[in-house]
Amino acid sequence: MSAANSVVITEQSGLGLAAVMSRKGVRPAAIGAALGLAPSEGPGRVGDARLALIGTGPGTWLALTEAPDPDWSLQLAHKLTGLASVSDQSGGYMVFRIGGNGARALLQHGAFIDFHPDVFRQGSAATTVIAHIGVILWQRDDTPTFDVATFRSYAHSFRRWVETTAAAL
Amino acid sequence: MRISCPYCGDRDAHEFVHRGDAAPRRPTSDDGFYDYVYLRDNIAGPMREHWYHAQGCRNWIVVARDTRNHQMSGAVLAREASR
Numbered sequence: 001m002s003a004a005n006s007v008v009i010t011e012q013s014g015l016g017l018a019a020v021m022s023r024k025g026v027r028p029a030a031i032g033a034a035l036g037l038a039p040s041e042g043p044g045r046v047g048d049a050r051l052a053l054i055g056t057g058p059g060t061w062l063a064l065t066e067a068p069d070p071d072w073s074l075q076l077a078h079k080l081t082g083l084a085s086v087s088d089q090s091g092g093y094m095v096f097r098i099g100g101n102g103a104r105a106l107l108q109h110g111a112f113i114d115f116h117p118d119v120f121r122q123g124s125a126a127t128t129v130i131a132h133i134g135v136i137l138w139q140r141d142d143t144p145t146f147d148v149a150t151f152r153s154y155a156h157s158f159r160r161w162v163e164t165t166a167a168a169l
Numbered sequence: 170m171r172i173s174c175p176y177c178g179d180r181d182a183h184e185f186v187h188r189g190d191a192a193p194r195r196p197t198s199d200d201g202f203y204d205y206v207y208l209r210d211n212i213a214g215p216m217r218e219h220w221y222h223a224q225g226c227r228n229w230i231v232v233a234r235d236t237r238n239h240q241m242s243g244a245v246l247a248r249e250a251s252r
Contacts, residue, residue, distance in 0.1 A: 043177055057226030058176055058246060112181040129184060129224045
């Protein structure tokens with residue numbers, strides 16, 4: 001790997017993660033009104049470090065906070081009473097932050113989606129597979145920096161894919 | 170083969186599970202249930218099929234596809250197609 005296409009990967013720890021699934025007939029705007037943000041109706045990330053919603057399907061989101069209270073998911077479920085089901089996924093997923101100017105090329109080696117900056121940019125998200133491992137990924141900024149959430153039991157395998165693929169960049 | 174998921178956009182076919190003809194409708198009585206469960210036309214040409222986006226948004230979609238050349242002419246969420 002040369003300096004021109006370096007990849008920096010860090011495991012994010014202490015995140016709060018939860019799956020949010022809206023009830024039948026509840027519009028995304030109603031979810032947004034309850035949480036104080038306007039969630040994406042497509043695959044996209046909206047929010048900040050306090051609370052972000054990443055679109056994973058019609059009426060479903062992965063909610064993420066970088067500073068969770070111990071009862072964070074319960075607080076979220078309380079705010080969404082009658083609107084959506086909330087299930088804590090903090091232990092279920094591992095989130096990797098992948099940055100550096102080789103990050104885009106790295107992910108392009110793994111996922112069969114278009115990462116060109118014209119179509120995949122800050123705020124874009126996708127639920128797909130990398131090396132047969134299910135991932136939810138989104139672009140944080142235009143550096144570019146990407147976050148990739150994968151099932152925790154696959155984290156070691158995913159990291160191994162990153163390391164072997166990055167070495168070939 | 171690429172399939173255009175209404176939510177996720179263009180995706181490789183390996184992310185999907187193929188179920189087949191979307192035309193059969195669940196009968197309201199036992200009459201016709203065997204046909205509904207087991208009988209499928211083997212169409213050469215344009216047809217509407219159920220696909221499940223297992224490795225993406227985890228939704229059933231209805232795809233209009235020409236089985237002779239794999240040309241896709243549209244896809245909608247199955248829950249919307251059934252309305």
